Amino acid sequence: MTDLKGKTVVITGGNSGIGKETAVALAGMGADVAITARNPEKGAAALADIVARSGKDRVQVVPLDLASLTSVRACAADLAERFEHIDVLINNAGGTLSKRQITEDGFEMTFGVNHLGHFLLTNLLLGSLENTGSARVITVASGAHQGARKGLDFDDLHREQGRYRGFWVYCRSKLANVLFSNELARRLAGTGVTSNAMHPGWVGTNFGREGDTSWLGPLTAISRPFAMSPKKGADTVVYLASSPEVQDVTGQYFYKRKLSKTSARGGDAAAASQLWETSEQMVGLAKPPV
Numbered sequence: 646m647t648d649l650k651g652k653t654v655v656i657t658g659g660n661s662g663i664g665k666e667t668a669v670a671l672a673g674m675g676a677d678v679a680i681t682a683r684n685p686e687k688g689a690a691a692l693a694d695i696v697a698r699s700g701k702d703r704v705q706v707v708p709l710d711l712a713s714l715t716s717v718r719a720c721a722a723d724l725a726e727r728f729e730h731i732d733v734l735i736n737n738a739g740g741t742l743s744k745r746q747i748t749e750d751g752f753e754m755t756f757g758v759n760h761l762g763h764f765l766l767t768n769l770l771l772g773s774l775e776n777t778g779s780a781r782v783i784t785v786a787s788g789a790h791q792g793a794r795k796g797l798d799f800d801d802l803h804r805e806q807g808r809y810r811g812f813w814v815y816c817r818s819k820l821a822n823v824l825f826s827n828e829l830a831r832r833l834a835g836t837g838v839t840s841n842a843m844h845p846g847w848v849g850t851n852f853g854r855e856g857d858t859s860w861l862g863p864l865t866a867i868s869r870p871f872a873m874s875p876k877k878g879a880d881t882v883v884y885l886a887s888s889p890e891v892q893d894v895t896g897q898y899f900y901k902r903k904l905s906k907t908s909a910r911g912g913d914a915a916a917a918s919q920l921w922e923t924s925e926q927m928v929g930l931a932k933p934p935v
């Protein structure tokens with residue numbers, strides 16, 4: 646088992662499913678682990694479970710609601726105060742909805758939480774990641790990114806036009822995860838910080854459990870007994886976060902610990918660059934023109 650003593654790991658959405666199992670495994674390897682949670686009670690319950698199951702107590706909960714840029718900024722400031730450096734950032738939180746909702750900042754919720762919130766958080770933590778000289782950013786994407794066959798609709802990223810089909814919006818948000826991860830790798834080349842995305846497989850978590858996936862809801866309920874356990878679903882995340890084998894690997898997409906291919910849309914460097922610049926504008930990171 647890799648010894649992660651002295652390493653700091655931040656996991657968004659670490660109070661449930663894949664994120665929580667990742668926290669148990671990495672805390673067990675000796676890392677200082679910060680999970681984020683939007684609900685304090687769920688965060689506290691997860692913390693107790695992670696400590697009990699890992700046998701380690703160097704675990705903390707940090708509040709984060711990715712549907713609020715104010716909360717994302719507060720979380721980044723909180724993390725920077727708690728930790729001198731961050732060795733691994735795992736952008737894991739996410740979900741899907743049957744009805745269109747908007748975030749505090751007016752973004753379509755699935756795109757806002759799955760992509761824009763993580764986009765801002767990662768950018769705000771870049772200093773803490775680069776401090777280490779050797780850090781890893783892992784984005785939990787999904788094979789569902791392949792469902793976004795026409796790519797991102799840059800004219801309607803918040804799905805204001807046309808019928809709202811939750812699963813297709815989810816597919817696009819996961820394509821955004823892949824494009825973001827690739828563009829981050831390009832932008833961080835030579836800094837020692839790597840960026841990789843992954844697909845966990847079909848995992849029996851709380852994903853879709855709350856009936857928030859329209860037709861996908863009943864389908865996920867029926868097929869859940871055949872889904873892999875959250876622990877197995879976390880395996881590739883844990884591998885990417887800890888294995889010396891992938892120390893210098895960047896800009897890749899993994900499934901079952903192996904390099905895997907994204908869709909052609911996922912490899913579109915022009916779309917990745919456009920998404921980056923558009924996201925900078927949306928979250929208020931763009932520099933004013935000189």
Ligand SMILES: NC(=O)c1ccc[n+]([C@@H]2O[C@H](COP(=O)([O-])OP(=O)(O)OC[C@H]3O[C@@H](n4cnc5c(N)ncnc54)[C@H](OP(=O)(O)O)[C@@H]3O)[C@@H](O)[C@H]2O)c1
Pocket residue numbers: 657658659660661662663664682683684687709710711712737738739740758785786787788844845846847848849850851852853
């Ligand atoms: N399960 C699968 O088969 C599967 C397949 C492919 C990809 N994935 C991806 O895996 C990741 C983890 O999902 P999971 O399967 O482990 O599902 P999960 O058990 O539902 O966990 C999702 C986590 O995201 C958090 N979250 C949701 N909205 C949030 C928000 N606005 N702000 C902050 N945190 C928020 C949830 O917090 P709450 O507990 O408060 O809701 C929870 O901690 C997601 O990105 C998902 O897209 C899952």
